[in-house]
Amino acid sequence: MQAPGRSDDDAIPAFRRDAAALLGEQGFLTDAETLAPSLRDWRGIYQGRxxxxxxxxxxxxxxxxVKLCVHHGIALVxxxxxxxxxxxATPDDSGRSVVVSLRRMNRIRSLDLGNDSITVEAGCILADIQAAAAAAERFFPLSLGAEGSCQIGGNLSTNAGxxxxxxxxxxxxxxxxxxVxxxxxxVLDDLAPLRKDNTGYDLKHLFIGAEGTLGLITAASLKLYPALKGRATALVALGDLSQAPKLLARCRGATADQIVSFELLPRFGIDLAATHFEIRCPLDQATAWYLLIEAxxxxxxxxxxxALERALGEAMEAGELADGVMAESDAQRANLWRLREGMVEAQPREGASIKHDISVPVAEVPAFVTAALATLTAADSGLRPLVFGHIGDGNLHFNILQPHSADPRAFQARTDAINRLVHDLVAAHGGSISAEHGIGQLRKGELQRLKSPAALALMRQVKAAIDPGNLFNPGKVI
Ligand SMILES: Cc1cc2nc3c(=O)[nH]c(=O)nc-3n(C[C@H](O)[C@H](O)[C@H](O)COP(=O)(O)OP(=O)(O)OC[C@H]3O[C@@H](n4cnc5c(N)ncnc54)[C@H](O)[C@@H]3O)c2cc1C
Structure with a gap:
């Protein structure tokens, strides 16, 4: 809480002075140029102070x-x-927040091969943790496109996928x-790398996925897995999207449950990747849906x-597949993944897009996609849905590209209406409006609209109990 007798105007200079004394020249920065990248989000939608x-x-x-912030009434982001x-991770525009980055806290505190665990500071870059695990002949499986920049503290706070x-x-x-x-x-020291601990509420899970609204994660102990020795990658053309869940079950069974990726690629996306980049699809069969499968x-x-080849052969005989190809070299594998990455990178070159990160139960994916595409086409036949992603988890990036002739700004102005169309169908199919990207500022309104009142009330009670002064990342999530 702000010290008694002090005005808002006094609080910021006083906080700055105390923070600089506490953290030193390297540890507390205020010049506008240095701050600028921290005040804007990755997509360039939000700008704060x-x-x-x-x-x-x-x-x-x-x-x-944190104690200084409490004393001066300064919020932390x-x-x-x-x-x-x-x-x-973008502050609001009040200017009464301090952005807290743990990038100087990037040490690997310990790696315990006997326990198959690694304990790291929260500012460690994800790729550095993967590399440390690999150097010890272990595997740290969290992997995403931003892994060269994102930090494990951010990964845990968003419960990244x-x-x-x-x-x-x-x-x-x-x-x-x-x-934390x-x-x-x-300081909550709940760092012990235990695989079993039933001493009451599992407190760490409160902070995972909390998007920085309940506290500052400063370190984590994480699971390690045996290093991977063999890998197989295939691209298959589906005769019909409804075959995907059956094919997933078949592949999991045949490979002793070693499927790590099961990604949906639409023909539209493959064509976009080929249009904008030097990427070639090795399959000639032109079907609407493809799967990138990796074991x-x-x-x-x-x-x-x-094992994967046999499973796909049997699926072909059973009529579940129209075509397929296995990567026979690292270069061919990389080419298949370039198709997946290329469609993501091609989106901005096609103008504006309205993006959704949704999940439904895996078995519901075909029905949801069919219903959502029909609804969008009925609303506007010029919309260009680009539906791709982690179908094996029921998680789709359901993005809608602007009609060819549309003005990008006019198209963006339709965001709320299009969000409603998509999210209402997600809800009708028992799904979630944020599978892996979190709520932040972007989905706050839709969370209010679609999350159950009981769940929202409990979330507010948790927030009020842990952060009664609302100093941690105010204005986010709830
Ligand atoms: C190219 C690209 C690909 C991506 N692919 C995926 C993907 O496949 N799957 C996926 O899930 N996401 C993906 N993302 C989204 C993003 O990378 C993840 O959400 C990531 O986990 C964010 O980590 P970060 O360190 O950048 O966190 P930030 O963006 O800096 O912060 C995210 C949230 O975490 C909070 N936070 C950060 N550090 C801490 C801390 N130490 N303590 C408490 N709270 C903290 C922030 O306040 C904020 O609420 C992708 C992003 C890009 C740009």
Missing amino acids: ACGLALPASTEDAAAL PQGGNTGLSGA GINVLKYGNARDLALGLE VLPDGS ATPAADFDVSL
């Missing part, structure tokens, strides 16, 4: 900083790599323990390629 950028170098400094896609969720789970499933600075400046095994003597 802040009274400083704090870079604590230890948990003790982070805890002292935790920020990792600032790659989030919901505007959750990515391309290996099918086998290894979300960030939440990979966390064994957390260290709470909104009163005390990976830690067992050196298990021929995962043969």
Whole structure:
């Protein structure tokens, strides 16, 4: 709380002075040029203001900083790599927040091969944790397009997903323990890398996926897995989208459950990737839907390629597939993944788009996609839906590109109406309006509209109990 007798105008200079004394020249920055990248989100939708950028170098400094913020009534906006896609790491425009980055807290504290765990500071870049695991002949499975920039603190706070969720789970499933600075400046040490601990509420899960609204994650202990020894990648053309769940079950069974990625690619997206980049689809069959399937095994003597090939051969005989190809080299594998990445990168070159990150139960995906495409076409036959993503988890990036002739601004003005169309169908199919990108600022309104009143009330009670002064990332999530 702000000190008694002090006005708002006094609070910011006083906070700046105390923060600079606490964190030093390297640890507290206020010049506009340095702050600028931290005040804007990755997609360039949100712009905020802040009274400083704090870079604590230890948990003790982070805890002292939080106490200073409480004292001066300054809000905290935790920020990792600032790659989030919901505007959750961008401060509001009051200027009464400090952005807190843990990029100086990027040490690997320990790696325990006997326990198959790694304990890291929250400012570690995700790719650095993967590399540390690989150097110890282990595998850290969290993997996503932003892995060279995002930090594990951000990954945990968004409960990030990515391309290996099918086998290894979300960030939440990979966390064994957390260290968190709470909104009163005390430190919750829940870092022990235990695989079993039933001593009451599992507190770490409150902070995972909380988008920085309940505290500052300063360290995490994480699960490691055996290094992968064999990998097989295939691209298949589906005769019909309704075959996808059946094919997933078939592939999982035939490969001893070693499927790591099961990604949906629409023909439209493959054509976009080929139009804008030098990427060629190796399949001649022109069907509406394709799947990029990858299996990976830690067992050196298990021929995962043969197992996947057999499963796909049987699927072809059963009429579930129209065509398929297995990658026979690293270059061919990379080319298949370039198709998947290329359609993402091609989107901005096609003008404006309205994006959704939704999930429905896996078995519901075909019915949902059919209904959603029909509804959108009925609303406007010029809309160009680009539907792709982690179908194996029931998670689709349901993006809608502007009609060819539309003015981008006029198209963006239709965002709320189009969101409603898509999200109402998601709700009707028992799904979620945010599968992996979180709520942040972007989905706050839709969360209010579609989450149950009981769930919303409980979320507010949790927030009020842990952060009664609403100092942590105000204006986000709820
Ligand atoms: C090219 C690209 C591909 C992507 N692919 C995927 C994908 O496949 N799957 C997926 O899930 N996401 C994906 N994302 C989204 C994004 O990378 C993830 O949400 C990532 O986890 C964010 O991490 P960050 O460090 O950048 O966090 P930020 O964007 O900096 O912050 C995200 C949230 O976490 C909070 N936060 C950050 N650090 C802390 C901390 N130490 N303590 C408390 N709160 C904190 C922030 O306040 C904010 O609410 C992608 C983004 C891009 C740009």
